[in-house]
Amino acid sequence: SQTIHQWPATLVQPVGSPLSLECTVEGTSNPNLYWYRQAAGRGLQLLFYSVGIGQISSEVPQNLSASRPQDRQFILSSKKLLLSDSGFYLCAWSKGWGIQETQYFGPGTRLLVL
Amino acid sequence: EDKVVQSPLSLVVHEGDTVTLNCSYEVTNFRSLLWYKQEKKAPTFLFMLTSSGIEKKSGRLSSILDKKELFSILNITATQTxxxxxYLCAAPNNNAGNMLTFGGGTRLMVKP
Known part of the structure; x- marks a missing residue:
């Protein structure tokens, strides 16, 4: 069966510091991978998605970036965090089209920028 | 632009009540609609609906899709704390990444 991991679970960072959040998927190959952000009490906002190694699409302009150095690894980064980057970051995977298009979420990283 | 809207925004009920959550959508080349439940952490998958009028059921939860009126409902009977x-609903769009457009969610609180 497939599992998705995220770390760290919680992070408190000062404004202006760098960020690196990691997401890995086990038990599948060539998944679609996604990064979402959820502000408190709000819906999910898609930040990035990737359909393969080195392929990243950005959905919203921001100071975050994403990379996919390996098939089942997805990294969310920032060179300098802003206060507005605080939120709950979720990584998700899906297998693709049709019946396999359901996305499954990792446990999330709660980020607080002070 | 694809749009998914959920109502109500929040709901407070007592144990044993039945609730109905609504999700309307405007999606180009609609394929499916997904329901998720999010407690303290990550959303967990509940249902995928692709055909009108066919109810999906899991215990006390059920969901149905109306592709003519472009909405779905999620019912929970005999609610528990x-x-x-x-509760989030989402619809995939048509691009290569198979992205989901999410509604804003309905926050359900069940009181004992």
Whole structure:
């Protein structure tokens, strides 16, 4: 069966510091991978998605970036965090089209920028 | 631009009540609609709906899709405090990444 991991679970960072959040998927190959952000009490906002190694699409302009150095690894980064980057970051995977298009979420990283 | 809207925004009920959550959508080349339950952490998958009028059921939860009127409902009967969560609906769009457009969610609180 497939599992998705995220770390760290919680992070408190000062404004202006760098960020690196990691997401890995086990038990599948060539998944679609996604990064979402959820502000408190709000819906999910898609930040990035990737359909393969080195392929990243950005959905919203921001100071975050994403990379996919390996098939089942997805990294969310920032060179300098802003206060507005605080939120709950979720990584998700899906297998693709049709019946396999359901996305499954990792446990999330709660980020607080002070 | 694809749009998914959920109502109500929040709902407070007592144990044993039945609730109905609504999700309307405007999606180009609609394929499916997904329901998720989010408690303290990650959303967990509940249902995928692709055909109108066919009810999906899992225990006390059920969901149905109306592709003519472009909406779906999620019903929870005999609610329990463990049903308290944010319920999200989402629809995939047509691009290569198979992205989901999410509604804003309905926050359900079930009081004992």
């Amino acid at each position: 463990g049903d308290s969560a944010i």
